[in-house]
Amino acid sequence: xxxxxxxxxRGGRVVRLYQGDYDRETVYAADACAVARDFLAAGAAYxxxxxxxxxxxxTLANFDTIAAIAAQGGLFIEVGGGIRTEERIRQYLxxxxxxxxxxxxxxxxxxFTERMARTYGDKIAVGVDARDGFxxxxxxxxxxxxxxxxxxxxxxxxxxxxxxxxxxSRDGAEKGANxxxxxELAGISGLSITASGGVSSLKELRELQTIGTHAAILGxxxxxxxxxxxxxxxxxxxx
Numbered sequence: 048x049x050x051x052x053x054x055x056x057r058g059g060r061v062v063r064l065y066q067g068d069y070d071r072e073t074v075y076a077a078d079a080c081a082v083a084r085d086f087l088a089a090g091a092a093y094x095x096x097x098x099x100x101x102x103x104x105x106t107l108a109n110f111d112t113i114a115a116i117a118a119q120g121g122l123f124i125e126v127g128g129g130i131r132t133e134e135r136i137r138q139y140l141x142x143x144x145x146x147x148x149x150x151x152x153x154x155x156x157x158x159f160t161e162r163m164a165r166t167y168g169d170k171i172a173v174g175v176d177a178r179d180g181f182x183x184x185x186x187x188x189x190x191x192x193x194x195x196x197x198x199x200x201x202x203x204x205x206x207x208x209x210x211x212x213x214x215x216s217r218d219g220a221e222k223g224a225n226x227x228x229x230x231e232l233a234g235i236s237g238l239s240i241t242a243s244g245g246v247s248s249l250k251e252l253r254e255l256q257t258i259g260t261h262a263a264i265l266g267x268x269x270x271x272x273x274x275x276x277x278x279x280x281x282x283x284x285x286x
Contacts, residue, residue, distance in 0.1 A: 052264075229255060248273075
């Protein structure tokens with residue numbers, strides 16, 4: 048299973064939000080590049096980066112920071128947050144980013160999402176963020192009327208190969224992953240699922256691996272020391 052340590056950026060700093068609440072922020076580092084280097088030194092091959100400012104207002108507030116991380120090399124980097132146009136996709140890919148994550152736009156403009164998936168293949172993923180089972184958009188502030196699992200099925204039919212599924216109620220809370228949800232998602236044959244939100248133990252990671260989950264994102268559990276990245280990679284990671 049691929050292990051993606053996470054860097055969430057707000058104002059250039061590495062932060063974590065509690066259940067997506069911008070008013071409940073913890074700052075963990077001022078130097079995102081140093082954090083990425085620490086992950087690389089621990090054996091990471093993958094990195095998940097979210098521009099929280101971009102997710103909220105569509106700006107490129109953290110573009111220079113992401114460019115600096117990408118310039119360091121050595122990591123497969125996926126980036127999400129405010130990517131709503133093909134121009135933005137090209138900007139990130141030109142930096143050396145390996146994969147762009149579409150979020151709100153995947154719900155609001157499904158035809159665009161399908162076109163990007165057909166055009167860029169595995170360089171496009173969709174982040175499906177759900178609260179109470181329904182897809183959330185616009186920085187998790189609004190709920191759509193579609194169940195997350197149903198939306199994943201539609202995405203696969205549109206050519207999307209990878210979905211990063213976040214249970215918002217678990218995100219940043221270290222409450223454990225929603226294993227029942229990922230078992231249900233595993234039933235969508237051919238779709239690569241990345242688990243995100245609340246993963247906080249090796250036992251959970253082993254269960255996700257057994258279920259057939261393609262990858263897992265680790266956030267707060269790394270920053271608080273609850274999980275050790277080097278140990279995780281040795282136990283369940285794959286290059």
